[in-house]
Amino acid sequence: MRNPAIRNWVIGAGTPVLLLIIWWFLSADSTDPFFPPLETILVRFQELWLFEHFQSDVLLSLGNLFLGFAMAAVAGVALGFATALVPPVRWMIDPLIHFLRGIPPVALVPIFISLIGFGTQMRVTSIALAALFPTMIATVDGIRSVSNDLLDVAKVYRFSRKERVVNVLLPAAMPQIFSGLQVSLQVAFIVMIASEMLGSSQGIGAMTLLAQQSFMTADMWAGILLLGVIGFLVNVLFSLLKRKVLSWYIGSRRMARAA
Numbered sequence: 001m002r003n004p005a006i007r008n009w010v011i012g013a014g015t016p017v018l019l020l021i022i023w024w025f026l027s028a029d030s031t032d033p034f035f036p037p038l039e040t041i042l043v044r045f046q047e048l049w050l051f052e053h054f055q056s057d058v059l060l061s062l063g064n065l066f067l068g069f070a071m072a073a074v075a076g077v078a079l080g081f082a083t084a085l086v087p088p089v090r091w092m093i094d095p096l097i098h099f100l101r102g103i104p105p106v107a108l109v110p111i112f113i114s115l116i117g118f119g120t121q122m123r124v125t126s127i128a129l130a131a132l133f134p135t136m137i138a139t140v141d142g143i144r145s146v147s148n149d150l151l152d153v154a155k156v157y158r159f160s161r162k163e164r165v166v167n168v169l170l171p172a173a174m175p176q177i178f179s180g181l182q183v184s185l186q187v188a189f190i191v192m193i194a195s196e197m198l199g200s201s202q203g204i205g206a207m208t209l210l211a212q213q214s215f216m217t218a219d220m221w222a223g224i225l226l227l228g229v230i231g232f233l234v235n236v237l238f239s240l241l242k243r244k245v246l247s248w249y250i251g252s253r254r255m256a257r258a259a
Contacts, residue, residue: 016232036218045222053207061192061203062230064120068127069188073181076132080139080177081165097133105130105187106194113198123195123203130191131184138180142173175249178242185238189231204230 024038049058082089109126116122146169154164196205208223 016228033215034217036221040218041221041225044218045225048207048219048222049204049226057203057207058226060120061196061205064123064127064195064203065188065192068124068192069131069185071124071128072131072184072188073135075128076135076180076184077139077177079132080136081143081169083136084140084143085165085169097137101133101137105191109191109195109198112195123192126195127188127191131188134183134187135177135180138176138183139173142176142180143169145176146172175246178246182238182242185234189234193227 020038027035027037028039030037079093083093084090108130112122112126112129116125150168150172151164154168159167192203193205196203197209201210204223204226208220208227211217211219211223
């Protein structure tokens with residue numbers, strides 16, 4: 001294939017398909033209750049996740065995921081700008097960042113269960129707080145790495161503080177912000193599953209754990225397969241959004257490499 005983007009997409013999409021084909025043949029004649037045939041898993045996948053539990057569990061999990069991630073993205077970028085540009089805020093927040101970033105995100109879930117209780121509020125709060133720090137740290141690093149030449153040009157044109165933030169700092173820091181957002185999305189996905197397994201009777205994570213505890217292994221594998229599919233699709237959609245928003249940056253890097 002001449003187009004590298006298409007070739008990379010085919011390779012990326014083909015690898016999971018190849019693994020599923022291998023899985024199909026390896027498990028075709030399996031009588032192991034803990035390793036059922038993939039055909040059985042796919043039947044349960046269709047029955048559970050496309051019909052029976054789609055609205056009550058799949059949509060619920062995705063809603064919590066995207067709401068928590070959206071809150072983390074907005075708060076992370078805002079706090080990142082405040083930390084990078086306002087010294088008193090930096091003095092207050094920097095020690096807190098270094099303290100909290102060492103705590104595994106999943107470890108926050110039991111704390112929120114104790115403080116907030118079970119329910120949607122606990123799950124969304126856990127996701128939002130855990131996903132906050134990667135975006136916030138990436139935003140701070142992105143602003144601090146902005147070229148002094150760009151800031152000097154802004155001074156020459158007498159940009160106001162708001163104009164410097166919107167027209168100079170935000171576009172220049174955007175590549176690193178998106179890198180932080182991608183990490184935050186991965187963290188949000190992990191915490192979504194953990195919060196459902198530890199503190200919920202609804203959601204993909206809760207249903208998958210219930211299937212495991214009930215020795216319904218085909219249902220358990222169907223839940224794991226669904227999580228893999230969702231993770232793959234979410235990553236693809238985010239990559240497309242990133243390429244769209246950062247098209248100017250990606251194009252400039254290609255031109256620089258070609259020069």
